Amino acid sequence: MSETTQRLRSLRRAAIALIVAATLYEAAARSGCFAPALLPTLPTVAHTLWNMLADGSIIEHAAFTMYRVMFGFLLAVAVGIPLGVLMARFQRLENFFLPLVSALMPIPSFALVPLFMLWFGIGNLTTILIVFYAATFPMLFNTWSGVRSVNPIWLRAAGALGADEHKLFWKVIIPGASPFIITGMRQAFLRCWIAVVGAEMIAASDWGLGWVIFDAKEFLNTDVMLASLVAIGAIGFVFERAVFGSIERATIQRWGMTRIAKG
Amino acid sequence: MQDAVTTMTVTGARGRPASNERWREIARNAFPFLVVGGIWEVVAWAGVFPHRLFPTLEEVALSFVQLTVSGILPHHAIETLLRLLSGFALAALFGIGIGVLMGRSRRAEDILLPLVSICAPIPGLAYAPLFLLWFGLGDVSAVLLVGFVSSFPVIFNSWTGVKAVKEIWLRSAQSMGADDRKLFSHVILPGALPYILTGLRLGLAQAWRILVAVEMLAAVPWGLGWLIFGAREFLNTDAMLAGIVVIAVIGLALEKLVFEKIEHYTIVRWGMISA
Numbered sequence: 001m002s003e004t005t006q007r008l009r010s011l012r013r014a015a016i017a018l019i020v021a022a023t024l025y026e027a028a029a030r031s032g033c034f035a036p037a038l039l040p041t042l043p044t045v046a047h048t049l050w051n052m053l054a055d056g057s058i059i060e061h062a063a064f065t066m067y068r069v070m071f072g073f074l075l076a077v078a079v080g081i082p083l084g085v086l087m088a089r090f091q092r093l094e095n096f097f098l099p100l101v102s103a104l105m106p107i108p109s110f111a112l113v114p115l116f117m118l119w120f121g122i123g124n125l126t127t128i129l130i131v132f133y134a135a136t137f138p139m140l141f142n143t144w145s146g147v148r149s150v151n152p153i154w155l156r157a158a159g160a161l162g163a164d165e166h167k168l169f170w171k172v173i174i175p176g177a178s179p180f181i182i183t184g185m186r187q188a189f190l191r192c193w194i195a196v197v198g199a200e201m202i203a204a205s206d207w208g209l210g211w212v213i214f215d216a217k218e219f220l221n222t223d224v225m226l227a228s229l230v231a232i233g234a235i236g237f238v239f240e241r242a243v244f245g246s247i248e249r250a251t252i253q254r255w256g257m258t259r260i261a262k263g
Numbered sequence: 264m265q266d267a268v269t270t271m272t273v274t275g276a277r278g279r280p281a282s283n284e285r286w287r288e289i290a291r292n293a294f295p296f297l298v299v300g301g302i303w304e305v306v307a308w309a310g311v312f313p314h315r316l317f318p319t320l321e322e323v324a325l326s327f328v329q330l331t332v333s334g335i336l337p338h339h340a341i342e343t344l345l346r347l348l349s350g351f352a353l354a355a356l357f358g359i360g361i362g363v364l365m366g367r368s369r370r371a372e373d374i375l376l377p378l379v380s381i382c383a384p385i386p387g388l389a390y391a392p393l394f395l396l397w398f399g400l401g402d403v404s405a406v407l408l409v410g411f412v413s414s415f416p417v418i419f420n421s422w423t424g425v426k427a428v429k430e431i432w433l434r435s436a437q438s439m440g441a442d443d444r445k446l447f448s449h450v451i452l453p454g455a456l457p458y459i460l461t462g463l464r465l466g467l468a469q470a471w472r473i474l475v476a477v478e479m480l481a482a483v484p485w486g487l488g489w490l491i492f493g494a495r496e497f498l499n500t501d502a503m504l505a506g507i508v509v510i511a512v513i514g515l516a517l518e519k520l521v522f523e524k525i526e527h528y529t530i531v532r533w534g535m536i537s538a
Contacts, residue, residue, distance in 0.1 A: 113479070
């Protein structure tokens with residue numbers, strides 16, 4: 001069997017699977033076994049999503065969520081990369097920070113939400129700090145192991161060719177560690193995305209996709225809930241594929257650090 | 264090497280360099296905590312923040328001891344662990360099952376992969392209100408949600424693992440007359456095990472992160488997440504911090520005691536990866 005027919009068959013099966021799943025859901029929703037408020041039909045969900053898009057409310061919620069994610073994420077990058085590099089380069093700093101990091105890392109970010117709510121109140125500050133906390137550790141850890149895993153031969157070769165500290169750092173260490181750093185960013189973003197939804201639910205402000213979902217529960221607006229779920233999934237997917245995928249292509253693949261996976 | 268020996272004999276206390284070395288390591292690891300603890304104490308005593316919100320470490324330790332002695336903290340911890348284990352057991356069971364099926368059968372892969380890849384990228388907690396509406400407040404929702412969310416890494420990794428089993432191993436086992444069952448239990452499963460264990464490890468970490476938040480939302484009567492969240496209402500910051508300490512300890516113990524051990528006993532012994 002040729003490659004293309006195999007692919008076509010996979011696509012057909014995927015489509016059939018999705019259609020069957022949707023039909024089953026629709027049948028369950030229409031059968032009346034469950035309250036319609038709890039199990040809205042797919043057209044209702046689509047209609048709600050369309051309405052929320054049309055009046056701009058979901059876009060505004062998404063904008064608030066994105067603002068928190070990006071703010072926390074950038075903070076984490078700004079702290080995680082330098083600290084990771086410093087830890088990998090200076091033994092003393094590593095000795096000081098590594099025990100602290102290993103002790104803080106197993107604490108789930110959500111466990112800190114109530115504490116931060118007491119300290120910083122409800123709203124943007126708490127959410128951003130939770131996102132920051134969630135994203136810092138993957139960033140830090142990956143940078144640290146990336147810099148440590150730079151091939152010592154490269155360092156010696158660059159040194160022998162007359163590179164000074166400055167050049168060594170920017171031309172050898174940073175590109176050498178970049179696959180790890182980019183993996184770290186990817187992981188950190190994923191963590192951010194998880195953390196922001198939880199933080200918005202618990203430390204409820206009045207905007208944000210996580211808050212919409214949680215708020216909709218109070219009024220049994222399951223359609224709003226499902227519509228926001230779709231939005232959350234779509235944004236996360238786009239970022240994962242489009243943004244980080246293209247960063248990866250523009251940097252490490254071009255520098256030849258990883259080979260493009262075959263098949 | 265020579266240097267190390269001479270410094271040891273000079274500084275080492277009467278021919279016990281090993282224990283001396285160990286003490287130095289302990290001191291080195293304890294030092295940062297002492298510094299941070301000291302800063303915390305100074306801030307708490309200086310009264311920069313209201314005392315109720317920023318208790319001293321003695322108070323946290325005291326409430327930790329009191330809560331432990333009165334049995335409240337252990338009760339919360341046990342309930343949380345039970346929930347974690349039952350949710351994770353569900354995830355392991357269904358995750359490995361679905362993942363292996365997807366890896367073995369092209370048809371199952373084509374059918375299940377789109378469904379899994381649609382559900383997986385949505386953050387687990389976003390499903391929480393939906394589960395609360397469908398299954399009510401309490402244990403059922405919490406366990407189901409934890410199981411649902413943590414099954415995705417297990418599915419993906421078992422799937423990849425089964426597909427990564429070398430074709431040559433399969434063919435050679437078949438040519439030596441292994442039937443389907445033998446092939447599965449002697450070749451495919453051990454071959455995929457490193458991946459499956461990675462998946463389980465990721466799944467457990469995910470379950471642990473989600474569970475704490477779910478306990479806050481699902482209004483379970485006991486549980487560490489609930490302890491922390493409930494303590495907020497009464498401004499019991501010391502109880503809250505004591506709960507966070509327990510959460511950190513359990514998280515660390517899960518990683519160090521459970522997974523590093525399992526990995527050591529299975530994969531390293533079978534020679535799948537080097538120790």
